[in-house]
Amino acid sequence: MTVAERRAAYLRCQSCGAEALHEVSYAGRLLYKSRCTACGHEVRHGERDFEGRYLLDLEHRLLTKPGRLVRRARYHPIAFARSFPAAAARQPAKLRAELRMVLDDVRRRRG
Numbered sequence: 001m002t003v004a005e006r007r008a009a010y011l012r013c014q015s016c017g018a019e020a021l022h023e024v025s026y027a028g029r030l031l032y033k034s035r036c037t038a039c040g041h042e043v044r045h046g047e048r049d050f051e052g053r054y055l056l057d058l059e060h061r062l063l064t065k066p067g068r069l070v071r072r073a074r075y076h077p078i079a080f081a082r083s084f085p086a087a088a089a090r091q092p093a094k095l096r097a098e099l100r101m102v103l104d105d106v107r108r109r110r111g
């Protein structure tokens with residue numbers, strides 16, 4: 001799971017108190033923010049130094065990617081061969097979306 005990826009989950013909202021569908025966003029593997037679809041209340045998770053933690057996580061993902069690809073190719077060669085071209089083609093756009101979300105947030109907070 002990557003991209004400034006959005007998922008949905010039923011959570012209790014700390015603002016309106018309803019157990020409602022929330023849009024949950026991730027930057028890479030890090031929980032970034034959640035938004036209550038009932039009232040629009042948004043919570044940013046780990047706001048303090050999020051960009052520093054994101055960059056450390058990104059570095060780890062990039063350094064371990066070759067090993068993860070080799071393991072997938074070894075244990076699931078057919079699925080790997082089928083999915084690799086499309087997955088590789090999506091990587092630049094996924095990384096751009098992640099970086100855009102994190103950098104936009106940094107700019108917004110620094111005004």
Ligand SMILES: [Zn+2]
Nearest residue numbers: 013016036039
């Ligand atoms: Zn709410």
